[in-house]
Amino acid sequence: MRISVVGLGYLGAVHAASMASLGHQVVGVDVDEARVESLASGRAPFFEPGFDELLAQVGASGRLSVTTETAAVEDARVHFVCVGTPQRADGYAADLTYVELAVAGLVPHLSPGDVVVGKSTVPVGTAARLAAQVEAAGATLVWNPEFLREGFAVKDTLHPDRIVYGVPEGQAGVRAAGVLDEVYATPLSEGIAQVVTDYATAELVKVAANSFLATKISFINAMAELCEVAGGDVTRLADAIGFDERIGRKFLNAGLGFGGGCLPKDIRAFMARADELGAGEAVAFLGEVDEINTRRRHRMVELTGQVLDGEVTDKRVTVLGAAFKPNSDDVRDSPALDVAARLGEAGADVVVHDPQAIDNARRKAPALRYEPDLETALTGADAVLVLTEWQHYKDLDPQWAATLVAAPHVLDGRNALDRDTWLNAGWTYRALGRR
Structure with a gap:
């Protein structure tokens, strides 16, 4: 099938290459000339495990082409909209500018019977509003939310845990769902769970x-x-309640909390849209969820001050991690980079190390000092903060590291290290939620 993908950022680039790997003929469109040039030459414009190999594979097949010209989509039958929906500068609501421009740009190039597929995360009600523009061209709009995890995007696209379609009522919706079934024939053949529903439900799923x-x-x-003030151990608490099958242990890892380009802005946009619909009280608890998340960053700065005898000014603090999560170079709303910046503002001499995210971090927080060599970054440190749980840091030899630092103080912002191993190597060990 001939497919177009509008928007070649993180979501769109991975989706386009993945669809090409499934045997479809794909054309990707983006207004960013540098991004298009990078993809055309087979170079990923961001770090994602497995994506370079996927690009090489589809590049050799000739099934993926990229361009800045929207008119290139005219031969396609299915058109995916994969543009960003960032938080607006004037509030919590999602900025739909790019989605609206993408759909408006597609409409003149649509043919009767085409299917436009929205994958961007949008406020509920967006699809119903955009559907009229698409239907005026004789095409049908489907909303097909993405569930990618950074670091696992290729796997999540090719082998998703579920596929959701939001379709209009009647035969148009049935036919459009059938077309998408052809697109996703390979993953569906693996027995992937499928949900076909209305626009609003599909938008709400993500x-x-x-x-x-x-x-x-x-x-x-x-x-x-609570554990910090009561003298408990949050990791043992999480283990204990995680045995309850109604709760489960996944994502009960206490630490700096969540960040990135999805969770923070999505829950804020959800609250804003609920307010617009007069249902703000139903999701008011998400405000406290957001506040708890932010407080953890402040607490890590406080804990660093405690370890350094109440004063961080002119103290050498090595921050291990700049990306918001491991296996990514994404620093959007990164808790690690936020803590590093706060310590820098408090007067600490901060040195940041990350295996992949230094270039992006430097653009985001240019006032900090960055060191690509781990040994150099550790040398002379008065405190070491592990703030992104890269495997490289989990595997760090504490005895070797102790020979480099000025003082063996480690603060485990992700509860990722083996506490006893570090204590036995002579380190002072502190972590959020643990004695």
Whole structure:
């Protein structure tokens, strides 16, 4: 099938390459010339495990082309809209500018019978509003939310845990769902769960899932706050309640909390849209979820001050991690980078190390000092903060590291290290929610 993908950022680039790997002929369109040039030459414009290999595979097949010209979509039968929906500068609501421009740009190039597929995360009600523009061209709009996890995007696209279609009523919706079944024939053949529903429900699935996940993470971080004042151990608490099959242990890891380009802005946009619909009280608890998440960053700065005898000014603090999560170079709303910046503002001499995210971090927080060599970053540190749980840091030899630092103080912002191993190597060990 001939497919177009409008928007070649993180979501769109991975989706386009994945669809090409399934055997479809794909054309990707983006207004960013540098991004298009990078993809055309087979170079990923961001770090994502497995994506370079996927690009090489589809590049050799000739099934993926990229361009800045929207007219290139005219031969396609299915058109995916994969543009961003960032938080607006003037509030919590999602900025739909890019989605609206993408759909408006597609309409003149649509043919009767085409299917336009929205994958961007949008406030409920957006699809119903955009459907009229698409239907005027004789095409049908489907909303097909994405559920990508950064670090696992290729796997999540090719082998998703569920596929959701939001379709209009009647035969148009039935036919459009059938077309998408052809697009996703390979994953569907693996027995992937499929949900076909209305526009509103499909739009709500993504934000509801992200809100639930954010709530679970903030819950265990709230328990960490209690453990700190009561003398408990949040990791053992999480283990104990995680045995309850109604709760589960996944995402009960206390620490700095969530960040990135999805969870924070999605729950805020969800609250804003609920307010617009007169249902703000129903999701008011998400405000506290957001607050708990932010408080963990402040607490890490406080804990650093405690370890350094109440004063961080002119103290050498090495921050391990800048990306918001491991296996990513994404620093959007990164808790690690936020803590590093706060310590820098408080007068600490901050040195940041990350295996992949230094370039992006430097653009985001240019006032900090960055060191690509781990040994150099550790040398002379008065305190070491592990703020992104890269495997590289989990595997760090504490005895070797102790020979480099000025003082063996480690603060485990992700509860990722083996506490006893570090204590036995002579380190002072502190972590959020633990004695």
